[in-house]
Amino acid sequence: MKKLVSMVLALMLVFSLVACDAKDKAKDDGKITVGVVQTNANESDWRTANTKSMNEAFAAAGFETKMVFGEGDHAKQIAQAQQLIQEEVDYLVILGLQSAGWEDVAKAAKEAGIPLIMADRELELSEDLYTAMVCSDFEAEGVKAVDWLKAQNMDTVDIVVLGGDTGSSAQLGRSKAIEEGAATNGWNIVFNQNMKGWDETLAKQAVTDLIASGKEFNVIYAENDNMARGACDAMDAAGITYGKDGDVKVIAFDANKWALEKVLAGEFNLDIECNPLHGPRLVSLIQSLEKGEKVEKNVYVEEEMFDAETITQAIVDARSY
Amino acid sequence: MATHDKTINHDRSRSIILSIVKHNIFIPCAFLTMLLLVNIFINPGFLKISMGADSNGHPVLIGNLINILSNATELVILAIGMTLVTASSKGQDISVGATLAISGGVVMRVLCGNETQPDSLHAPIIVALILGCLAGMACGAFNGILVSRFKIQPMIATLILFTAGRSIASMAMGGLKPKAVSSFGYYGNFIPGFPIPTPILITIGIVIVTMLTLKLTNLGLYTRAVGVNAKASSLNGLNPTMIKFLTFVVLGFCVGIAGFVQSSRVQTVNPYTIVPGIEMDVILAVALGGNSLGGGKFNMTGSIIGAYTIQTLTSMLMTLNVNTNAVPVFKAAIIVVLVVIQSSVVKAFFNKKMGELKSRKNSGKGNDTYVVVE
Numbered sequence: 018m019k020k021l022v023s024m025v026l027a028l029m030l031v032f033s034l035v036a037c038d039a040k041d042k043a044k045d046d047g048k049i050t051v052g053v054v055q056t057n058a059n060e061s062d063w064r065t066a067n068t069k070s071m072n073e074a075f076a077a078a079g080f081e082t083k084m085v086f087g088e089g090d091h092a093k094q095i096a097q098a099q100q101l102i103q104e105e106v107d108y109l110v111i112l113g114l115q116s117a118g119w120e121d122v123a124k125a126a127k128e129a130g131i132p133l134i135m136a137d138r139e140l141e142l143s144e145d146l147y148t149a150m151v152c153s154d155f156e157a158e159g160v161k162a163v164d165w166l167k168a169q170n171m172d173t174v175d176i177v178v179l180g181g182d183t184g185s186s187a188q189l190g191r192s193k194a195i196e197e198g199a200a201t202n203g204w205n206i207v208f209n210q211n212m213k214g215w216d217e218t219l220a221k222q223a224v225t226d227l228i229a230s231g232k233e234f235n236v237i238y239a240e241n242d243n244m245a246r247g248a249c250d251a252m253d254a255a256g257i258t259y260g261k262d263g264d265v266k267v268i269a270f271d272a273n274k275w276a277l278e279k280v281l282a283g284e285f286n287l288d289i290e291c292n293p294l295h296g297p298r299l300v301s302l303i304q305s306l307e308k309g310e311k312v313e314k315n316v317y318v319e320e321e322m323f324d325a326e327t328i329t330q331a332i333v334d335a336r337s338y
Numbered sequence: 339m340a341t342h343d344k345t346i347n348h349d350r351s352r353s354i355i356l357s358i359v360k361h362n363i364f365i366p367c368a369f370l371t372m373l374l375l376v377n378i379f380i381n382p383g384f385l386k387i388s389m390g391a392d393s394n395g396h397p398v399l400i401g402n403l404i405n406i407l408s409n410a411t412e413l414v415i416l417a418i419g420m421t422l423v424t425a426s427s428k429g430q431d432i433s434v435g436a437t438l439a440i441s442g443g444v445v446m447r448v449l450c451g452n453e454t455q456p457d458s459l460h461a462p463i464i465v466a467l468i469l470g471c472l473a474g475m476a477c478g479a480f481n482g483i484l485v486s487r488f489k490i491q492p493m494i495a496t497l498i499l500f501t502a503g504r505s506i507a508s509m510a511m512g513g514l515k516p517k518a519v520s521s522f523g524y525y526g527n528f529i530p531g532f533p534i535p536t537p538i539l540i541t542i543g544i545v546i547v548t549m550l551t552l553k554l555t556n557l558g559l560y561t562r563a564v565g566v567n568a569k570a571s572s573l574n575g576l577n578p579t580m581i582k583f584l585t586f587v588v589l590g591f592c593v594g595i596a597g598f599v600q601s602s603r604v605q606t607v608n609p610y611t612i613v614p615g616i617e618m619d620v621i622l623a624v625a626l627g628g629n630s631l632g633g634g635k636f637n638m639t640g641s642i643i644g645a646y647t648i649q650t651l652t653s654m655l656m657t658l659n660v661n662t663n664a665v666p667v668f669k670a671a672i673i674v675v676l677v678v679i680q681s682s683v684v685k686a687f688f689n690k691k692m693g694e695l696k697s698r699k700n701s702g703k704g705n706d707t708y709v710v711v712e
Contacts, residue, residue, distance in 0.1 A: 057610045058505075058508050058513060058610070060608065060610060060611070061515070061608070062454075062515060065513075065514075065515065088504065088505070088610055089610055089611070180662065183662055183663065207659070208659050209659065209662070210656065210659065210660075210662045210665070211662040213611065213614045213615075214608065214610065214611025214614055215611065216604075216608045216611045216612075217603075217604035217606060218600070218603055218604050218612065218613075221603065221604055222405075222409055222656070223656055225405055226402065226405055226653055226656050226657050227657065228400065229400055229401050229402045229404070229405050229657075230381055230383065230384070230402055230657045231383055231386075232657075243608075246604075247604055250527075250604060252393075253392055253393045254392050254393075254398060254527060254528065255390055255392065255398070255400055256390050256391045256392050256393055256395075256398070257393075258393070275455065275517075
C-alpha cells in the first residue's frame with residue numbers, strides 16, 4: 018500500500034514537472050528572454066540609471082527581462098548566472114562586480130547555447146567564450162584625465178587617488194591610468210587607496226584624515242562622482258578651497274547630472290563620462306544576433322569629458338540621469 | 339588558628355579580585371596607548387590639534403585625534419549595545435551593519451520622501467531620529483524574540499537580518515539614493531560656530547547615559563546574572579527571556595542612534611555599502627575590551643576603549659597609505675597580536691611569572707605562588 022502511494026506521488030511529481038516545463042515553453046513562445054546579472058540595486062546614481070535604461074529598453078523591444086542583483090557579492094553573481102543558464106534564458110548579459118572568475122559560467126553558457134554578452138565592465142574571458150562585449154574602456158577614461166592634468170601645466174602635482182571597489186574593472190583601469198601617468202610625468206601620488214563600495218563616507222574620512230595629518234595635495238582623483246563629493250565635503254569642513262577657483266583640482270568620473278551641475282558651478286574641475294545607457298545598445302545587438310547578422314565583437318562605448326571651463330547649462334540640461 | 343587562616347584567605351581572594359579588576363581595564367588601555375605611541379612615532383604631529391575654519395568661516399578643530407574620536411562614534415555606540423547582548427545571550431549580533439542600514443534608510447526616507455535631491459527637509463529631524471531608532475529597535479526586538487523565546491543561537495538568529503537587512507533598507511528607501519540638504523549634516527559633522535564635531539558630543543552623551551543606567555539601575559547586574567547562569571537567575575526571580583530580549587532592544591536603540599549619525603555624515607545612505615564590515619569591528623571591540631565572548635561578566639569601559647583602539651588602527655592604516663591590498667593583512671596581523679596577548683594562556687603565563695617574582699621576594703614567608711586563570 019505504502020509503495021503504491023509513494024509511486025503515485027512520485028508520478029504526480031513527474032507530471033507536475035512536465036506540466037511546468039510545458040507551461041514555461043508556452044510562455045516563452047515568441048518572446049526573447051534576457052537574463053541580466055547586475056551588480057547592485059542602488060550602488061550609485063550611475064547604476065540606477067544603468068538598470069533603468071536596460072529595463073526600459075528591453076520592455077520597449079518586447080523582451081522579457083530577468084534581472085538579478087549580486088549586491089556586492091561576487092560569488093552570488095556567479096551562482097545567479099548559473100541559475101539563469103539553468104532557466105534557459107535566451108541571452109545572458111553580465112555586468113560583473115569582479116573581472117576574474119567567470120570561466121565556468123561562460124563555458125556553461127556556451128554548452129547551453131546561450132549567447133553571453135558582457136556589458137559595462139570587461140570580464141577576463143578568452144574571445145571564444147563570449148559572444149559580444151559592450152563595455153566602457155576604463156583605462157582610456159583614466160588616460161583622458163591624465164592628459165587633461167598634463168595640459169594644466171602645474172608646477173607640482175600631488176595627487177590623492179580615491180579608488181573604487183578593489184578588483185572591479187573600473188577601479189583597475191582608472192587606477193592603472195593615473196599610476197602610469199604619475200610615473201611618466203613625475204607626479205607625486207600622496208595617497209592611493211580603494212574605498213569599499215564607491216561611496217561618500219569612506220572617501221570623506223580618508224580625505225579628512227589626510228588633512229589632519231598635514232599631507233599636502235592639490236589634485237583629487239576620485240574614481241566616481243560620489244567619492245569626489247565626499248572629498249569635497251571633507252575639504253569644505255577644513256576650509257580648503259577646490260574646483261575652478263580653488264587650490265585643489267577635483268577630477269571625477271561617471272558624469273551624473275548632479276555631478277555636471279557641480280562642474281557647471283565650478284566645484285569639480287573635470288568629469289569624465291562613463292555612459293550608463295546600455296539598454297538601447299544591447300537591444301540593437303540582440304536584435305542583430307536574432308537575425309543572424311554578424312556583429313562587431315568588442316565595442317567600447319564612446320565617452321565624453323566635461324571641463325569646468327567649457328561646460329554649458331545646455332549640456333547639463335540635456336542630461337537625463 | 340582557624341580564624342587566622344580565614345583572614346589570610348580573605349586577604350588573598352581580595353588581592354586576586356583587585357588584580358583582575360586592574361587587569362581588565364589595564365590591558366585595553368595599554369593597547370590603545372601602544373597604538374597611539376606608534377602613531378606619534380610615525381607621525382610626530384599626530385597629537386596636534388589646530389583651530390581651522392571651514393569654507394563658511396566657522397571655526398573647526400582639525401587633528402588626527404579629533405578625527406578618531408569623531409569617526410569612532412558609531413563603533414562606540416554599537417559596542418555598548420553589543421557588550422550587553424554578548425553578556426546576556428552568550429553570543430553576538432552580526433546584523434548590526436545591516437540593521438544600521440535599515441535605520442539610516444528610514445531616516446533618509448523620512449527626511450527626503452520620494453525626492454532624490456529635495457530643497458528642504460520633509461519632516462522635522464527629531465521625527466526622523468525617533469523613527470530611525472524605532473526601526474533599529476524593531477530589528478533588535480525581532481532578533482531578541484528569536485534568541486530569547488525561540489532559543490536560537492544569536493549568530494544564526496541574526497544571520498537572517500545580516501542577509502536580508504541591506505535589501506530591506508533599499509526597499510525602505512524606495513530604491514532611491516536621496517541626498518538631504520546640508521543642514522541635516524550638523525549631527526554628523528559640525529554645528530556651525532561650534533568647533534567640536536557633533537558626533538563626539540553625541541558619544542559623550544551616550545556614554546554618560548550608559549554609565550548612569552548601569553550604576554543606577556539593575557540592568558547591568560541582571561544582565562550579568564542571566565549570562566553567568568540563566569537557570570540560577572530565574573530561580574532567584576529574574577526573567578532571563580525578558581532580560582535577553584531587552585538587551586537586544588537596547589542594541590537596536592544603539593543601532594538607531596548610530597544610523598542617524600552615519601546618515602548625517604554625508605547626508606545620504608547607500609544601503610549596500612554603508613558601514614562595510616562594521617559587525618566584525620564591533621565584536622572585536624568587545625573582545626579587545628577584555629570581555630569574554632562567552633557571556634556573563636562584562637566590562638563596559640573596556641569595550642569603549644576597544645572601539646577607540648579599532649578606530650585608531652583603521653585611521654592609522656589610512657594615513658600611512660598602506661597599499662590597499664595589504665590593509666586587511668596589516669589589520670589582521672595587529673589584531674592577532676592584541677588578541678593573543680589577552681588570551682587566558684598568555685595571561686596565566688604572565689601571572690605565573692609575576693607570582694614567581696613575588697614568591698622570590700617573599701621567600702622568607704613561604705611558597706604562596708598562585709596562578710590566576712580566567
